[in-house]
Amino acid sequence: MGEMGSEEANKNWVLMVTAQCPTNIAVIKYWGKRDESLILPINDSISVTLDPQHLCTTTTAAVSPTFDTDKMWLNGKEISLAGGRFQSCLREIRSRANDVEDQEKGICIKKQDWDKLHVHIASFNNFPTAAGLASSAAGFACLVYSLSKLMNVKEEQGKLSAIARQGSGSACRSLFGGFVKWVMGNEADGSDSLAVQLASETHWDDLVIIIAVVSSREKETSSTTGMRDSVETSPLLLYRSKEVVPKRIVQMEEAIKTRDFASFAKLTCADSNQFHATCLDTTPPIFYMNDTSHRIISYMEKWNQFERTPQVAYTFDAGPNAVLIAPNRKAAALLLQRLLFYFPPPSDTELSSFVIGDKSILEDAGIGAMKDVEALATPSELKGNAPSQRFRGDVSYFICTRPGKGPVMLDDEDRALLHPKTGLPK
Amino acid sequence: MGEMGSEEANKNWVLMVTAQCPTNIAVIKYWGKRDESLILPINDSISVTLDPQHLCTTTTAAVSPTFDTDKMWLNGKEISLAGGRFQSCLREIRSRANDVEDQEKGICIKKQDWDKLHVHIASFNNFPTAAGLASSAAGFACLVYSLSKLMNVKEEQGKLSAIARQGSGSACRSLFGGFVKWVMGNEADGSDSLAVQLASETHWDDLVIIIAVVSSREKETSSTTGMRDSVETSPLLLYRSKEVVPKRIVQMEEAIKTRDFASFAKLTCADSNQFHATCLDTTPPIFYMNDTSHRIISYMEKWNQFERTPQVAYTFDAGPNAVLIAPNRKAAALLLQRLLFYFPPPSDTELSSFVIGDKSILEDAGIGAMKDVEALATPSELKGNAPSQRFRGDVSYFICTRPGKGPVMLDDEDRALLHPKTGLPK
Structure with a gap:
């Protein structure tokens, strides 16, 4: 990998993206799965996305040839990615990865390279995790969203929501702002169990x-x-x-x-x-x-x-x-x-x-x-x-x-949670 | 009325009976009526009758030509009998009254006399009413049972339970000891919505x-x-x-x-x-x-x-x-x-x-x-x-x-709650 210069010379680069995802609160509730591992629900649900200014997860996803294993930190503490839910999300996003080029940094990752590269992920909730405020919804949404940006995944938001769903069911609804429906779907593989936006946050903005x-x-x-x-x-x-x-x-x-x-x-x-x-x-x-x-x-x-x-x-x-x-x-x-x-x-x-x-x-x-x-x-x-x-x-x-917007990229490098040189938590 | 001597001479008699009825706890619950005034339930229920030694209502029902209105006292305090539920029970029992004779006291009440006679009823719970322990079940069961004895009503216990039901739904189950089913019934007049005993208290007596x-x-x-x-x-x-x-x-x-x-x-x-x-x-x-x-x-x-x-x-x-x-x-x-x-x-x-x-x-x-x-x-x-x-x-x-027995008469006049001469609370 690396078109400019030898592989050796370019081995120290770190490429990263930072995203912010909202949490959401269901107003028609999701309770009960028809498939435990794919996380397919027994009914549709509807949620309101909450303003990320007050409740959100920020996630930085980074890739570097220097990383020798996938790693994740939540609120500054390393956590295991071994669980099936993390693995599902990582697998689904990796399988959709595309070529990525950063001319300024002299980085060029080919689609097929992603299988050999490892990622570092750091996530932070701007609200107490212990408060029981659906941190896993914003967390998995942000994991999937940031990885999809890092890996140049070209799926539409609904398809991304179906991947986030495999991390935590309600996470699929955090891929959109405003009012969101999680359609239960009918397919056995879960491909049609995804979120759709019913109305944006500006539709009913006095709530x-x-x-x-x-x-x-x-x-x-x-x-x-x-x-x-x-x-x-x-x-x-x-x-x-x-x-x-x-x-x-x-x-x-x-x-x-x-x-x-x-x-x-x-x-x-x-x-x-x-x-x-x-x-x-x-x-x-x-x-x-x-x-x-x-x-x-x-x-x-x-x-x-x-x-x-x-x-x-x-x-x-x-x-x-x-x-x-x-x-x-x-x-x-x-x-x-x-x-x-x-x-x-x-x-x-x-x-x-x-x-x-x-x-x-x-x-x-x-x-x-x-x-x-x-x-x-x-x-x-x-x-x-x-x-x-x-x-x-x-x-x-x-x-x-109040009701709020969906995921956004944070381009300001100061807001990244990983160090741009080391790819380790700041 | 009064065979022995003139009506005048006998006007001061008081005839009374005292009964004790258990409370009960449903193990398959009654919740919901299909008829509000007849108190007909939307499903069968099953209860265990509780030992009256620890939880029961004692009721004395008295009749006298000196009483000029129906009156009731609960735990020593006069309460109104004007409510529809009391009136239903009184009406149903009165309509089934029979001749009553007490030779010793020289009292003879003809069936048709009951419409003109008034009753005094005193009721006492051996447990705190405020504790929320189904006092109305034992209370209405005991009201109906004692009045039926006073008025020589010859209905079987199941029919009495259908009358008690009109006072308080769950009261019908307190007409029996042991394990009791309230059959919801089908008739519009509620005549088949009554309690049946499934097993007596001795059937499963180690509970x-x-x-x-x-x-x-x-x-x-x-x-x-x-x-x-x-x-x-x-x-x-x-x-x-x-x-x-x-x-x-x-x-x-x-x-x-x-x-x-x-x-x-x-x-x-x-x-x-x-x-x-x-x-x-x-x-x-x-x-x-x-x-x-x-x-x-x-x-x-x-x-x-x-x-x-x-x-x-x-x-x-x-x-x-x-x-x-x-x-x-x-x-x-x-x-x-x-x-x-x-x-x-x-x-x-x-x-x-x-x-x-x-x-x-x-x-x-x-x-x-x-x-x-x-x-x-x-x-x-x-x-x-x-x-x-x-x-x-x-x-x-x-x-x-523990599970306990159904209603019983208390023959000991000391346990009566009304004064044998005045028919007023002791």
Whole structure:
């Protein structure tokens, strides 16, 4: 390899690309595989891509003749690539690699060279991995996307999504911004089980999303194990996937198309609850929501009922965190007031670390300091009822965000996670 | 009325009967009505009757020409009989009344007199009503049973159960001891929606039942409202009632007949979880179990899994309390050790008020004093795992009991709740 000069002379080059991929939150849920190794789902699902400014994975993929094995680092710590899911993604991308030429650096990689070359991959989440915020979705999307750019893969985004799917099912939906459908597909080889964009993030750009990161004492069941147990033991799951979800997919597509928040909210809440219902119908039962999650739902339902029309949608993935969606900034400000009223921070917390992301929602809510949180009035929908409890400390922090764009390349070399000379983590 | 002497002379008599009825816990759940006013269910259900020695309602029903209106007292406090459910029971029993003669007291009531006579009813639960232990089941069963005795109603027990059903659905199952099936029936008038005994309490008499009364901060949705919401909004409930429950009824009858605890436990747990799953699938969702309930389930599942065969069955009604069923006294002692290990009482609690009912299980568990609770060893199934947490105070108290008998008359006048002369609460 290497057209310019001898192979020896060029052996020290490192070629790398850096990409950023968003995470996503399903509003019609994926739960249950019909094929464990290809990761083929038992129903379609629909998600909203979250703004990568607040929640994303950044991945640098590098290749060099000096690398003697494939290696990966996640948040600075080396992790094994031996797992079948990593191997599937690497194999599928490598098999589609093409010639790559970098005249400036004097690099020319032929299509057939990729089988002999090794890669280094470094990935970083701009949010706590432990918070249970679908880090694997953004992670595998970014792995596949960055490798595809590095290797000059010429597949369209949908085909890339089918590869990311083999890393983590929901990762396929992170290949697009805005509103995304993962079509379950029919083929045995999974080639038609991929993501399509329903609408870009600009289609419905007044939505505001607030994530409540809920403190938990319990160790959670992994979604891989959980959904396998559900498929094997829940009598309700198959009925859901065959009879309930297909209708909801049609209704949700229509709600998104027409920006019908009332319908969007009803479907989102009902489908989150039904997903958790099938978890509970599993043997042994799986509990992802805890008392705090339940309280958030009850308060949101009470507010929606009081206003006679949905002010907020809620959805929960495989963990206790709530993802709350408001139709616009005004509703979001009212939502944030309520959330801070019910779930104030412990007394030694800084407001700036308790509400993160898009802080302009805090301003809209009239909250500039911790004293404003303490002074919040009881929400109208509670008045006349028994004195309301405040559950201090039960939410660790809030992230304010919005629907966002899909994967992008980061051309600024300063943002690369690997050293341009050594190909090792900076 | 009155054969002996003039009506005037006999106007001061009070005739009364006192009965005791058990409560019951469903192992295949009733959730959803096909007729709200007749209380006709959408599926069969099966229950175990609990020993009235530990959990029962005692009711005295009295009649006297001096009573000028129907009146009722519950736990010493007068309550209204105006509700449709009370009226249904009173009407159905009155319409079946017969001649009653008490020669000793010189009382003779003709069948047609009952329409003009008023009754006083006093009812008392030997367990806290607030604990959410199906007090309405025992209560309506006892109301109907005692009135039927007072009015010399000659219906068989099954027909009485169909009357009690109109007070509270699950009350019909409290007309029998042991193992009871509520047959949903087909008739529009509900005449064939009644309870039948599957086996008496002596058929499987080594079962031990421990109830964990769980502390809760939340106000619960009434089961009447909850099941109406579920029927109207849960897509999964109809499927459960039509496709899942009929098969489980057949399997549960077989498990009871053959005293197959493994099958009994699996069905009981799965059906409790599925009932709560349909609650979660309701709009707005209903949460009866809380974090403590979830922890109890997780610990029981872990134990069962560790032992490779079910040691305990769990079931939860419309509230956070756990009803735990062990196959025999040996397993019950091991169960009680585990429960007290995970959920020890606050430090100022007396053991005698923390474990009530059949205290001989405490002896079997080797626990004679609070120091023995504190000294309990970590259960084997937890060893090697992370250090176990103990959730002190999360269970208010435990009740040890067993399957029990059906309604009985209490002939001892000392146990009557109404004064024999005045017909007013003692």
